[in-house]
Amino acid sequence: MILRLKYFGMIAEAIAKEEENVEIQHRTIADLDGLLKRKYPQLVTLEYQFALNQTLAGMDEIIKDGDEIALLPPFAGG
């Protein structure tokens, strides 16, 4: 299945992309996280949360074809 990924803040900078489509055979956010960390090892040291179809999602949530998934880092600046 194909997922639409959106990257924010230093995540977008670290992988030099703001969005992309990713093909994945697995089923959960945790599977996706593993795939992304293998694809982009620079993610390992960064903190972020997943949003699945505009809702913050835990690692065990099920993903399906066509889902939009955002990687959100915390910002410190004020």
Place this chain on the structure above:
Amino acid sequence: MNLTDKEKNRYNRHILLDKVGLEGQEKLKAAKVLVIGAGGLGCPVLQYLTAAGVGTIGLIDFDVVDESNLQRQILFTTADVGKLKVEAAKEKLSQQNPLVQFDVYPEKLTTSNALSIFSKYDIVIDGTDNFSTRYLVNDACVITGKPLVYGAIYKFEGQVSVFNHKGGPSYRCLFPEPPKAGSVPSCSDVGVIGVLPGLIGTQQANEAIKIILEIGVPLSGKLQTYNALNNAFMMLNVKRSEEQINKIINESANFETFDYDFFCGVKQQNTISKEIAVDGLKELYEKGIDFQVVDVRGEWEQPRIEKGNVLIAPLDELDEFVSQIAKDKQVVVVCQKGIRSRMAIEQLENEYNYNNLINLEGGIVNW
């Protein structure tokens, strides 16, 4: 809280609005809002809340105006460089609207002062620039039951939300764990486009006003993201995590001793930078250096150190002796084998911010 004729005239454009009216403007006058930090976010928040006629505005910031602030903190002028931010802000804002009461706190927000300050206000607005303070502010809002208007920025991107409002989520429900220290740079490290905090801070002011007036839909349970480069707004749903909230509530009795710098990795545990052996301690005596020995053993344990400035402060009573442990000179912490003294140093560094402690490696048995 009734409005004077002068106020009715000044706030006429609010009063004309169906959703505000006289009643709404009176709510604004009665409201007490605390702004944490007079930086990029805090400045526009302060300016709009002042203009709107919020009756009491508190401002806490320990910093002074730096020339590099002026690119985005448009409350300040070149003449303010070097002045305390709270003083410069109060001066400007009082000119902007003399009908507003300003309480300024020229101090660092800590676990010691947060709860008592927060309890005086209805709403807290976070304009801080580091994770330690953001977690501290969030937890203090949960403990004192205050809604928190959150804003944060990075280069060209911003986030806005309302936390702890009418049973909604808190910051920890969004980001349960702080990022590794140093992995998220601040504006002073990587820069920020000057208009961005103006946009995000203005949204924070808007959220605070909506909460006071009880109109519209505050951003509770939502995180709004904005990218100034492509004008992309995104609205995300954030769920309340009872586990996270309960963690804060259950630990609330320990709030005042919790070390947020350590929690956020700003300070490292188990890294006692300085250790000396018995020979090193003898050398300190021989050189006539002014230092203190803190012996954390029981009084019966032998051998004792008889010379110099020695404080007996058994480890299990250490808290009671903190006021007698020097911060302005070297302090050698000793015990029988160097284990309890190491624990004492960890406790003193983490809970009381000591940075002048030396462990007697191997203990006093070799004395």
